[in-house]
Amino acid sequence: MTAPVRTRSSADLIAAEEPVLAHNYHPLPVVVARAEGTWVEDVEGRRYLDMLAGYSALNFGHRHPALIDAAHQQLDRLTLTSRAFHNDRLAEFAERLAALTGQDMVLPMNTGAEAVESGIKVARKWAYEVKGVPADQATIVVAADNFHGRTTTIVSFSTDETARTGFGPFTPGFRIVPYNDLAALEAAVDETTAAVLIEPIQGEAGVIIPDEGYLAGVRELTRRKGCLFIADEIQSGLGRTGRTLAVEHESVVPDLVLLGKALGGGIVPVSAVVGRRDVLGVLRPGEHGSTFGGNPLAAAVGTAVVELLETGEFQLRAAELGVLLRNGLTDLVGRGVVGFRARGLWAGVDIDPAIGTGREVSARLMQEGVLVKDTHGSTIRLAPPLTITGEELEGAIGALEKVLTQGA
Known part of the structure; x- marks a missing residue:
């Protein structure tokens, strides 16, 4: 330097x-x-x-030279169109990210908190349209000591009083159970449950790693109970733990995976929800969006990030x-x-x-x-x-x- x-x-x-x-x-x-x-x-x-x-x-x-080069090249061509139009970088980004994570579809956003909020919206919409949960009764089960962001909705299901105090009233529809406790999770899931949302490893809590078999147990339980498994891999994903995703340590494939942070290569904020076609497919034009989500610069940098991860290095x-x-x-x-x-x-x-x-x-x-x-x-x-x-x-x-x- x-x-x-x-x-x-x-x-x-x-x-x-x-x-x-x-x-x-x-x-x-x-x-x-x-x-x-x-x-x-x-x-x-x-x-x-x-x-x-x-x-x-x-x-x-x-x-990183490859990421800086991708950003420079894109800055000389096109930075933003909004999703009002197509851009020539987004399709490749979505295709390669979906393939990297073993999923079908991609919902591009900007920040990690936006990815979490988007996952919550998608899960609720799926619960009403596919599962048949009565209107406005969908619940999402989360873990104590979680960290998914600090928006009003997200702090509504935080157990960190520093993040919560002074910011109510809070968004309803969440049930909190102890982390790494399958029995408590089973007791909390019922016919209104749209999804179980957890971090495969709890980062803010102190890098808390669950017992072996916990993630596989969450996957089995959610399948059996007919609800979604949403894995927040915003900190744990994209190579950090020695695998592309932390859930891969137990050969688990969630219904939705939340990505962010490293996806932008330390250059621009890039996040995404990746998941099954029949889940992300519930969204229709006008129901969710982002001015900057999926912009050409973000897609170019995100594609370069995916390319680095595709090698496995x-x-x-x-x-x-x-x-x-x-x-x-x-x-x-x-x-x-x-x-x-x-x-x-x-x-x-x-x-x-x-x-x-x-x-x-x-x-x-x-x-x-x-x-x-x-x-x-x-x-x-x-x-x-x-x-x-x-x-x-x-x-x-x-x-x-x-x-x-x-x-x-």
Whole structure:
């Protein structure tokens, strides 16, 4: 990376945000100015290894050459038409994404939250038109400690009071059951149930991995009960766990899969609902839409993302380097780490509270040139770009070891 243009210091820029930005985030005090691959650089020229990757939005690293090239080429041709017209990039994107995920149809949107909202609408419409649920009585069963976004409807079925308090009244029609509990799920599903909506791995909750057989059990239960299985793969999908989709670890094919984050390659927001033809086929013109959903620039970048995943290279890298990550974290258990959960290049690491909160440990790692993000309590999340090298990964684990030793 070339040196950034230095205009204002990090401290000045952080202070300048205070009076003009809504305080809906509490970022670490680093001001990123440039990035390349797995590294970012602040306005003073200090370099940091990115071990968060934009919550998986940067699965292919910062400014991946193939993705940047696709964006540049499309910027020179056409950026937006809206879905009022066809564009010459959308069909290929939809065809290849459907094939990659083993589904029939694609509903393109922009953000992850939009994909979730779209999945909810499709499931309800399917319940009324296909299943025969009486009007306005459809229910969707979700899991406690979920994170699917922060729109009004989505926080209606969140159990995180920070996300909920002060934002009611809430949208009805959801039932919440414990995650990883098939008996509770079975008891909650009835003739009004349109769908079961879960994360195959709960990211915001701390990378919570369900017991083996849980996802297959959800698939069997939903088939038997005559409702849909919607898998939110917005964080867990597109190579992160060592497979294209996390549900593939149990050879499960949901009725609908929600995608986002990495689908835009870290360049533009791209999300999608992919699913069976008889489910997504319930939508008709005028019932759902998006000005930017499926725009030519998004389709071009999304196609380039799919092309990278079609080779299987990134899934294999996540699986192989995931072993290195797991082994490194195992060595730290009892030495500041009280436990962890990992699949592929994704881990939730529980730090001994005596050493510090997740926020405090993240701040100390920042001083060592490694960027991570805390979640609840003393848990931090590790989700590096899938382009990370073994040497870089070992360096990050070494930095964590140093921080834990110093904090003991």
